[in-house]
Amino acid sequence: MTSAPAGTTTTGTTGTTTAPAPVATPARRPAVRLRGVAKEFVPGAPVLDGVDLDIAPGELVCLLGASGCGKSTLLNVVAGLERATAGSVESRPAALMFQEAALFPWLTAGRNVELALRLRGVPRSERRERARELLSLVRLDGAADKRAHELSGGMRQRVALARALAQERDVLLMDEPFAALDAITRDLLHDELERIWRTTGRTVLFVTHNVREAVRLGQRVVLLSSRPGRVVREWRVADEDAERLPGQITDHLREEISRHAR
Amino acid sequence: MPADTTAPDAPPDPGTSAQGRVPRSPDLAGVEAGLDALQTQPAPARRGRAALSRLWPPVLAATVLLVVWQAVVWSGVQPLWNLPGPRQVADAVTSAAADGTLWEALSTSLERGVLGFLAAVAIGTPLGVVVARVRWVRVTFGPIVTGLQVLPSVAWVPAGIIWFGLSDATVYFVILMGAVPSIVNGIVAGVDQVPPLLRRVGQVLGAGRVAMVTEVVLPAALPGYLAGLKQGWAFSWRSLMAAEIIAVGGSIGFGLGAFLQQGRELADMSLVLTAILLILAVGIAVELLVFAPLERAVLRRRGLQAETAS
Numbered sequence: 111m112t113s114a115p116a117g118t119t120t121t122g123t124t125g126t127t128t129a130p131a132p133v134a135t136p137a138r139r140p141a142v143r144l145r146g147v148a149k150e151f152v153p154g155a156p157v158l159d160g161v162d163l164d165i166a167p168g169e170l171v172c173l174l175g176a177s178g179c180g181k182s183t184l185l186n187v188v189a190g191l192e193r194a195t196a197g198s199v200e201s202r203p204a205a206l207m208f209q210e211a212a213l214f215p216w217l218t219a220g221r222n223v224e225l226a227l228r229l230r231g232v233p234r235s236e237r238r239e240r241a242r243e244l245l246s247l248v249r250l251d252g253a254a255d256k257r258a259h260e261l262s263g264g265m266r267q268r269v270a271l272a273r274a275l276a277q278e279r280d281v282l283l284m285d286e287p288f289a290a291l292d293a294i295t296r297d298l299l300h301d302e303l304e305r306i307w308r309t310t311g312r313t314v315l316f317v318t319h320n321v322r323e324a325v326r327l328g329q330r331v332v333l334l335s336s337r338p339g340r341v342v343r344e345w346r347v348a349d350e351d352a353e354r355l356p357g358q359i360t361d362h363l364r365e366e367i368s369r370h371a372r
Numbered sequence: 373m374p375a376d377t378t379a380p381d382a383p384p385d386p387g388t389s390a391q392g393r394v395p396r397s398p399d400l401a402g403v404e405a406g407l408d409a410l411q412t413q414p415a416p417a418r419r420g421r422a423a424l425s426r427l428w429p430p431v432l433a434a435t436v437l438l439v440v441w442q443a444v445v446w447s448g449v450q451p452l453w454n455l456p457g458p459r460q461v462a463d464a465v466t467s468a469a470a471d472g473t474l475w476e477a478l479s480t481s482l483e484r485g486v487l488g489f490l491a492a493v494a495i496g497t498p499l500g501v502v503v504a505r506v507r508w509v510r511v512t513f514g515p516i517v518t519g520l521q522v523l524p525s526v527a528w529v530p531a532g533i534i535w536f537g538l539s540d541a542t543v544y545f546v547i548l549m550g551a552v553p554s555i556v557n558g559i560v561a562g563v564d565q566v567p568p569l570l571r572r573v574g575q576v577l578g579a580g581r582v583a584m585v586t587e588v589v590l591p592a593a594l595p596g597y598l599a600g601l602k603q604g605w606a607f608s609w610r611s612l613m614a615a616e617i618i619a620v621g622g623s624i625g626f627g628l629g630a631f632l633q634q635g636r637e638l639a640d641m642s643l644v645l646t647a648i649l650l651i652l653a654v655g656i657a658v659e660l661l662v663f664a665p666l667e668r669a670v671l672r673r674r675g676l677q678a679e680t681a682s
């Protein structure tokens with residue numbers, strides 16, 4: 111199963127780099143559509159080269175790859191923080207979450223969320239209420255007045271998630287958001303993320319280099335090769351034998367890595 | 373629970389877990405709340421005792437200094453008119469307070485110091501933001517500002533007197549030349565130390581140029597800015613004293629520097645020591661009453677200061 115998902119054919123838009131307006135035809139148009147995306151920081155040494163990827167609206171896709179293969183770069187390109195050197199990038203508006211919560215330390219948790227609302231133009235009168243709702247969605251009802259340093263790592267990430275959700279973007283890009291957390295907390299956050307994904311209907315592109323995490327969360331797992339980064343394989347988790355899938359993916363990942371030893 | 377409820381457009385269904393394989397914990401919210409409680413400590417409630425325990429060491433040190441001073445005076449290595457004891461200085465302080473010169477000098481200098489400092493803040497803050505954020509300004513004027521900070525502001529007194537005569541303008545000019553570079557450098561240092569990640573977050577959240585400065589960069593740079601303000605005040609106060617000692621007469625009022633200079637002219641060591649102690653006292657008082665609490669509050673709010681009580 112290495113092909114792109116069915117039903118994502120679009121016509122005549124390859125080559126544009128602007129985010130398409132949401133279309134009326136229900137959901138056949140991907141939320142994120144990458145064609146031949148390349149990125150090089152140093153000329154002649156492409157980090158990404160020829161990345162093709164479609165993500166359907168509402169889908170949760172895990173992007174897996176070795177360290178340094180360009181996962182973060184790809185997310186930044188989709189988020190518009192970096193420009194692709196070549197190829198076309200179409201994405202609905204996207205919010206981005208980092209490995210560190212990166213909360214503003216001078217603001218309380220509630221104010222961090224409110225700032226996102228404010229920069230989006232939400233009127234002052236609605237912000238506080240809306241921020242409470244979002245914090246409540248990530249089960250941090252009592253934490254609005256706490257500052258980042260008073261929260262545990264998992265709680266900080268949940269505030270960061272609430273802040274990202276506050277942006278009301280269709281697409282949520284997550285760059286190893288749970289990598290720095292302990293295993294117990296991470297397990298819980300997997301459940302949380304899944305619940306929130308289901309309640310909000312967002313399209314999620316989740317970067318990780320943890321195979322089990324990818325299989326646990328993703329409807330689809332996409333493997334990115336290293337130097338240059340390119341989509342080499344993907345698995346539709348529901349179709350596979352759940353017990354054997356992590357081992358299978360790990361084998362591919364190792365193979366991909368050891369290619370560079372030669 | 374079927375194993376394939378995972379079509380991309382499946383309606384939200386909070387009850388099922390992904391792929392229907394992962395056992396759903398019976399009470400996710402409960403587990404999570406427990407974990408949150410375990411991983412956060414309630415803030416320790418202590419205040420008054422900490423303030424007390426911070427107070428006594430410097431008081432003790434001052435007492436020791438007084439005792440040593442008195443001991444030296446008693447040992448008689450210097451005649452009393454050359455090295456007056458705490459007693460004589462205390463008398464000089466009371467008599468200066470009684471005839472009003474002390475209050476006049478104190479209020480004149482404080483007023484100028486505070487006004488000059490506020491003016492320096494008003495000028496230095498926007499200047500600092502521009503130097504920190506605009507590349508070409510920084511490249512061209514940055515080194516000059518740093519150089520000015522190293523230049524002792526006494527050096528500006530003669531120039532001030534030539535340009536502005538013996539007037540308050542000279543005093544304020546010297547204060548500004550002393551304090552503005554410190555404040556500018558404080559902001560620049562603060563802005564440089566803003567973690568790039570926070571700027572990226574600002575960018576991701578959609579902050580434009582202005583919002584980036586007001587909502588992200590400046591708040592993040594606040595600790596550096598405060599350090600710059602503190603140094604700016606110190607330079608203001610020093611510059612003011614330098615100016616007041618050198619520039620006496622004209623329309624320049626009677627400040628602490630003039631008070632000190634008067635002691636010298638009268639060869640009255642008690643007066644000289646009184647003036648020095650007053651200048652020192654103002655410096656310590658402003659630090660303890662204004663900057664230290666401000667800095668503590670800012671750092672504590674950001675969790676940047678260890679909660680050490682003693």
Ligand SMILES: Nc1ncnc2c1ncn2[C@@H]1O[C@H](COP(=O)(O)OP(=O)(O)OP(=O)(O)O)[C@@H](O)[C@H]1O
Pocket residue numbers: 151152157175176177178179180181182183184319
């Ligand atoms: N701004 C940049 N300038 C130059 N090179 C860069 C830049 N950003 C990333 N790179 C290079 O691009 C490559 C991919 O980096 P990237 O951070 O995207 O990898 P990653 O897959 O996210 O790795 P990790 O798993 O460690 O997070 C690395 O070799 C990195 O050195």
Ligand SMILES: [Mg+2]
Pocket residue numbers: 181182183285
């Ligand atoms: Mg990365």
